[in-house]
Amino acid sequence: xxQLVESGGxxxxxxxxxxxxxxxxxxxxxxxxxxxxRQAPGKEREFVARISGSGRNTDYADSVKGQFTISRDxxxxxxxxxxDSLRPEDTAVYxxxxxxxxxxxxxxxxxxxxxxxxxxxxx
Numbered sequence: 001x002x003q004l005v006e007s008g009g010x011x012x013x014x015x016x017x018x019x020x021x022x023x024x025x026x027x028x029x030x031x032x033x034x035x036x037x038r039q040a041p042g043k044e045r046e047f048v049a050r051i052s053g054s055g056r057n058t059d060y061a062d063s064v065k066g067q068f069t070i071s072r073d074x075x076x077x078x079x080x081x082x083x084d085s086l087r088p089e090d091t092a093v094y095x096x097x098x099x100x101x102x103x104x105x106x107x108x109x110x111x112x113x114x115x116x117x118x119x120x121x122x123x
Contacts, residue, residue: 002026002098002112009094009117012086016121020081022096022114029077030054033103035110036070036081038092038119045095047105049081059105064090088123 008020022034035050049060049070058070069082079096094117097110 004114006114006117009119011120017084022079024077030074032098034079035097037095040092086121088121091121
């Protein structure tokens with residue numbers, strides 16, 4: 001089992017920044033690829049970013065490329081999502097997730113999920 005707890009969400013004005021954190025406990029953190037997803041009201045959960053267990057490989061949704069940065073600190077069992085130049089369309093609940101065997105972008109590929117942290121960017 002892996003437990004994930006997100007933090008860092010909140011209300012931020014358009015153009016501002018936030019850094020989300022996801023603290024993991026349980027199994028060896030570096031064994032898991034990590035992903036960030038988001039779900040806006042009335043929409044399906046969508047992939048945002050992912051990072052390999054070592055941290056050497058990252059990937060982003062086209063909608064956030066150049067705007068968001070995913071990173072991880074395996075010594076601290078934490079993955080981060082730096083979000084810059086935030087826009088109203090970034091408003092969503094953000095979830096981190098851990099994948100034990102497959103590194104992908106589909107939510108079904110991830111085995112463990114946090115409870116989410118809400119990000120609101122008013123228009």
